[in-house]
Amino acid sequence: xxxxxxxxxxxxxxxxxxxxxxxxxxxxxxxxxxxxxxxxxxxxxxxxxxxxxxxxxxxxxxxxxxxxxxxxxxxxxxxxxxxxxxxxxxxxxxxxxxxxxxxxxxxxxxxxxxxxxxxxxxxxxxxxxxxxxxxxxxxxxxxxxxxxxxxxxxxxxxxxxxxxxxxxxxxxxxxxxxxxxxxxxxxxxxxxxxxxxxxxxxxxxxxxxxxxxxxxxxxxxxxxxxxxxxxxxxxxxxxxxxxxxxxxxxxxxxxxxxxxxxxxxxxxxxxxxxxxxxxxxxxxxxxxxxxxxxxxxxxxxxxxx
Numbered sequence: 153x154x155x156x157x158x159x160x161x162x163x164x165x166x167x168x169x170x171x172x173x174x175x176x177x178x179x180x181x182x183x184x185x186x187x188x189x190x191x192x193x194x195x196x197x198x199x200x201x202x203x204x205x206x207x208x209x210x211x212x213x214x215x216x217x218x219x220x221x222x223x224x225x226x227x228x229x230x231x232x233x234x235x236x237x238x239x240x241x242x243x244x245x246x247x248x249x250x251x252x253x254x255x256x257x258x259x260x261x262x263x264x265x266x267x268x269x270x271x272x273x274x275x276x277x278x279x280x281x282x283x284x285x286x287x288x289x290x291x292x293x294x295x296x297x298x299x300x301x302x303x304x305x306x307x308x309x310x311x312x313x314x315x316x317x318x319x320x321x322x323x324x325x326x327x328x329x330x331x332x333x334x335x336x337x338x339x340x341x342x343x344x345x346x347x348x349x350x351x352x353x354x355x356x357x358x359x360x361x362x363x364x365x366x367x368x369x370x371x372x373x374x375x376x377x378x379x380x381x382x383x384x385x386x387x388x389x390x391x392x393x394x395x396x397x398x399x400x401x402x403x404x405x406x407x408x409x410x411x412x413x414x415x416x417x418x419x420x421x422x423x424x425x426x427x428x429x430x431x432x433x434x435x436x437x438x439x440x441x442x443x444x445x446x447x448x449x450x451x452x453x454x455x456x457x
Contacts, residue, residue, distance in 0.1 A: 153255070169393065169397040170409070171390070172393035172409070173409050173413050176410075176413045177415070177417040181253050181384060183244060186248065186404050189374050192242060192246045193358045194354065195245055197355040200241075200351045202387075204348045214341075215345055215346065218338045221336045232332070233351040235328075239321075243320050244309075247318040248314070249314065251416055252268070257415075257417025258417070261414040262443075264290070267289065287443065288443070289446065291434040296436040344391060347363070353370060417439075
């Protein structure tokens with residue numbers, strides 16, 4: 153009976169994608185809870201270390217067999233995993249020290265616009281008027297967040313450092329996503345395992361630099377619980393659920409579920425962290441979602457002209 157329920161659950165794309173985005177949304181909450189419990193670079197060191205151990209346990213044979221395909225692309229692999237994933241996480245968790253989980257979630261939802269801009273800059277992909285309008289709306293949403301809806305702050309250029317760091321973090325993940333267009337044709341989980349190894353290797357110099365500059369905050373029981381949650385849920389299970397959802401209904405439809413991440417982040421931040429959901433959060437969210445809606449409308453026009 154239990155195995156049948158699990159089989160049905162694993163065949164339900166809406167359920168899997170709901171759980172995946174819920175897990176990713178909870179990462180913003182965990183990042184805020186980690187403040188004062190573990191230093192940011194030590195956090196990503198343990199996070200990627202745990203993910204590497206898990207993935208190697210399941211996929212080391214496949215990784216060995218695919219090594220001839222990966223070897224010529226080592227530089228690309230190190231840039232993708234080391235910069236795209238590890239630096240994104242580094243700036244994400246640093247940003248969590250000086251901004252709210254609500255802001256982290258909403259700013260994270262601007263990635264489709266950054267990816268579109270990155271594709272234009274790297275591959276020369278055309279941006280039509282509809283996509284450009286969507287890009288402007290998402291950027292306007294970011295401006296509303298970083299200025300907290302205050303025209304005075306915009307004029308005086310007084311912004312929250314955490315919000316700016318989160319924008320910087322998103323640019324790294326956007327570059328990583330753009331780079332996936334040229335990934336070798338191997339299993340998604342094997343590719344993730346290689347990326348995880350590269351990300352983990354990058355955390356070592358980051359952790360050393362943090363220790364020499366600011367010192368290292370070694371986690372206690374609560375800190376290790378947060379690290380374990382981040383490694384198992386947002387980093388591992390959410391990834392598996394999302395990949396399975398993509399297999400079931402395709403990347404276009406599955407991608408729409410990513411819009412749930414800032415909503416889950418905001419809801420959990422209000423109820424679990426007692427953060428305030430201000431009027432400018434709603435305005436920014438509506439602007440970002442409107443921009444994403446234009447992207448998706450354009451994509452559907454391409455598929456169904």
